[in-house]
Amino acid sequence: MTKPTLFENITEVSEDVRNFFISKLEEIQAEKGYKLETAGEVSKYLYYIAEGSARSFYIRENRDITVSFSLEGEFVTAMHSFITRSPSYETIETLEKSLLYRISYNDLQECFKKFPDLERVYRMILEKYYIALEEQMIFSKFKSARERYLELMEKKPKIIQRASVGHIASFLDMTIETLSRVRAKI
């Protein structure tokens, strides 16, 4: 997996633009549990997961609530904070040894200024982000605990292996006990 792969499914931009953008990317070899973003701080980077996976979560009333899992080939950041430049309420960490590329907020803005074409790339990332969120929301709206688990198994089976029962349960919006019972009856 090389840097340019990052662009593959995004859009066609000129060689110059691409090279400039790539020059701003920083490669991160992350161990399991590496923190990409930390709650309380303003999100600094937009990450691309070349290999590995990550989990976004926040703490509320002493509970650790997973809001999303991200896999290879996806972009991830604490989007709310990244957009608003206000402190993030979520923390993002790798679920395993991962290879990441990241670009800082400021460099990204510089890219936009220099090459408005890149606005389009970012727009498309945002669109993907949005669609993923919308789909998750709608899917979770009707389904029972059991159906939500089955859907996760089908859509992101890798998560079932990588994440703990606690992470999965909070992501699927049920208690650990309910998840445990659901799993027992498959």
Added chain:
Amino acid sequence: MTKPTLFENITEVSEDVRNFFISKLEEIQAEKGYKLETAGEVSKYLYYIAEGSARSFYIRENRDITVSFSLEGEFVTAMHSFITRSPSYETIETLEKSLLYRISYNDLQECFKKFPDLERVYRMILEKYYIALEEQMIFSKFKSARERYLELMEKKPKIIQRASVGHIASFLDMTIETLSRVRAKI
């Protein structure tokens, strides 16, 4: 409320760009129940609500499920369909007599080509859309039926007046009966 208001909170663009964009806007005087987008069709327009309000919903298993309410000053479209150019699964209709401005997908793309600056405007609309969705998702994740209703009352009191119990109940992800009981105890 005039066309330029639409830009007020968005960003500064040059007079030329603004005028070109405005020239592409179409004004719609909509009666209550006017359909902005229809399930099964590809979303054609991005709407701006100058006055009034709208409801997005879809039908599943014979139930009418409200996914969002939009108020004055907000943009609205069947975003998933608008982005992917695939048939929409949602329908959007006005909840009351409304004044709308809309721009077609093609005109918007033309704007982007001619004035890359406008990509930024659209990006910001997307960002707002994203943040609203994320907030709604997180808020609905912890709260009881009662708390979800109280929060809606606080955040969008106008909706409580305009929408029917059925619309509100499906939006808050509870049955009509539960909502009725919640309201009885306030």
Added chain:
DNA sequence: CTGACATTTTGACTTTTGTCAAGGCTAGTT
């Protein structure tokens, strides 16, 4: 004003999920 129809509320009961507590399993350490 009245009747017809749609919407909302209320009641009785069921189902789903959550809570609390106990017990089991596994991996790492001594």
Added chain:
DNA sequence: AACTAGCCTTGACAAAAGTCAAAATGTCAG
């Protein structure tokens, strides 16, 4: 092997919300 800590499962019970049905209320055309 025994001990510990963390994680997961199971059971008994409680709480929240859903379902179905009936009654009350609202809306509106005639």
